[in-house]
Every structure is written in C-alpha cells, then in structure tokens.
Amino acid sequence: MKKIFYLLLFSTTVWACNSNERISKEVFDDVNRSMEVKKLSESQIIEEAMNWGEEISSEAQTQLIGALQNAIAENGVQEAIRFCHVEALPILSEVSEKYNVAIRRASSDYRNPEDQVRDYEEVILDAYAYNAENGIKNEPNIQKLDNGDVLLFTKAIQIPNSLCLNCHGEPGKDITDETLKVINELYPEDKAKGHKIGDLRGMWSIRLPRAEVIKRL
Ligand code: HEC
Numbered sequence: 001m002k003k004i005f006y007l008l009l010f011s012t013t014v015w016a017c018n019s020n021e022r023i024s025k026e027v028f029d030d031v032n033r034s035m036e037v038k039k040l041s042e043s044q045i046i047e048e049a050m051n052w053g054e055e056i057s058s059e060a061q062t063q064l065i066g067a068l069q070n071a072i073a074e075n076g077v078q079e080a081i082r083f084c085h086v087e088a089l090p091i092l093s094e095v096s097e098k099y100n101v102a103i104r105r106a107s108s109d110y111r112n113p114e115d116q117v118r119d120y121e122e123v124i125l126d127a128y129a130y131n132a133e134n135g136i137k138n139e140p141n142i143q144k145l146d147n148g149d150v151l152l153f154t155k156a157i158q159i160p161n162s163l164c165l166n167c168h169g170e171p172g173k174d175i176t177d178e179t180l181k182v183i184n185e186l187y188p189e190d191k192a193k194g195h196k197i198g199d200l201r202g203m204w205s206i207r208l209p210r211a212e213v214i215k216r217l
Helices: 002-037 042-099 119-133 162-168 177-186 210-215
Strands: 102-106 141-145 150-158 200-209
Touching: 042 102, 042 141, 042 150, 042 162, 042 177, 042 200, 042 210, 119 141, 119 150, 119 200, 150 210, 162 177, 200 210
Parallel strands: none
Antiparallel strands: 102 200, 141 150, 150 200
C-alpha cells in the first residue's frame, strides 16, 4: 500500500512537472509570437532613438570633458590644445565603435575642418543657432535620413561655462597670447574663437540605424 502511495505521489509530481513545463512553453511561444507581430508605433521608435542618442551623446561628452580637464590640470591650457588636436576625434571614434554608430560634432564655426557642418545637418544647426540667438531653449531632435533607414539624433552644444572660453573666447581677454599662438599654429583656418557663455558652438550629430533602434524595443 505504501509503495502504491509513493508511486502515485511520484507520478503526480512528474505529471505536474510536465504540465507546468508544457504551460510555460506555451506561454513562452505566445510571448515570442506576439513580439513578432508587435506593431511598433512610429512615436515609440522615435522616442527610443531619442533615448539612445541622449545616452551616447552624454557618454561622448563625459569622455571628452574628462580628458580635456585632465590635460589642462596636467600640462595647462596650451598643451591641452595639442592634446585635443590629437585626441578629440579618436576619443569620439572609440565611443562610435562601442555603440557601432557614427558620432560627430558638427559646427559652422569650426576649429577642426573635419567638423564642418554637412548638407544634411545644416538646416538643423541653423535652427539651433536661431534659437540660441533668440533665447529659445534648444531641444534635441530626431530627423529621418536615407528614406527613414537612418534616424539622425542631434543636440545643440552651447558654451556652458568659462572653462570653454580659455580656448573659444575672446583673444586677448579670455584666450592668452600663448594659447592663441598654439591655436594659430595648429588651426590656421580656425573659426571657433570670439564666443561667450550661452553661444552655440555646434551640435552632436549621431546617425542611428533604424533597425538597431527597433532591436532595442
Ligand atoms: C584647451 C582648449 C579647449 C577648451 C578648454 C575647450 N575646447 Fe573645444 N576645442 C578645442 C580644440 C583644439 C578643438 C578641435 C579638436 C580637433 O582637432 O578635433 C575643439 C573643438 C570643439 C568642438 C568641435 C567643433 C569644432 O570647432 O571643431 C566643439 C563643439 C567644442 N570644442 C566645444 C567646446 C566646449 C563646449 C567647451 C567647454 C566645455 C570646450 N570646447 C572647451 C579646444 C578647447
């Protein structure tokens, strides 16, 4: 009798396990199926692109400012210019590689000609400049490129404080003669001086592949 009881108990347990497994697999399949047919609205995709762009641009910004502050603390403003000359773009390339997206800073009054604003960025940068000049708050933006296959995230870069003026401010007032010498030597065509706090310096421009944005949802 005891044996039968154990046998029964055993088989019930096995049965219960099996049935649990079956149920959970069904639920699992169901979820999978619903994900496949999940219709993502355009606004969900744009919102995700915005979040991702914010994440990437703030990481890039943190990396650049951290490196810049270290360079100034170690060797002063002049040497920090040499450091930026060599390291700014490679630092951005590293962040680009990490996220597998193209990150750049675009500017119409650029220091490095590589950062010159491109055709597809110009209208957006103009709008940021208009806002900055007229005291209107700039908000990040998503623009569709390449028939919507690319979502371009942009975010204005305005001069937040006097640190930047050491190298982007008024020569003779904010920029010392020694610093100016290095700028002129490394960037003979420099357009990135004469700024004050609040001025637009450029914008983040990050090309997010739409397919990669959808994968994140
Ligand atoms: C030590 C000098 C120095 C300081 C301080 C500095 N910058 Fe720059 N900045 C540079 C140099 C040099 C470049 C060009 C880098 C390159 O060759 O890629 C540059 C480039 C840029 C660019 C890319 C567009 C362009 O003109 O090529 C932006 C945007 C920018 N700086 C914003 C800022 C902001 C905002 C601050 C303050 C938080 C700041 N910079 C502080 C030296 C400086």
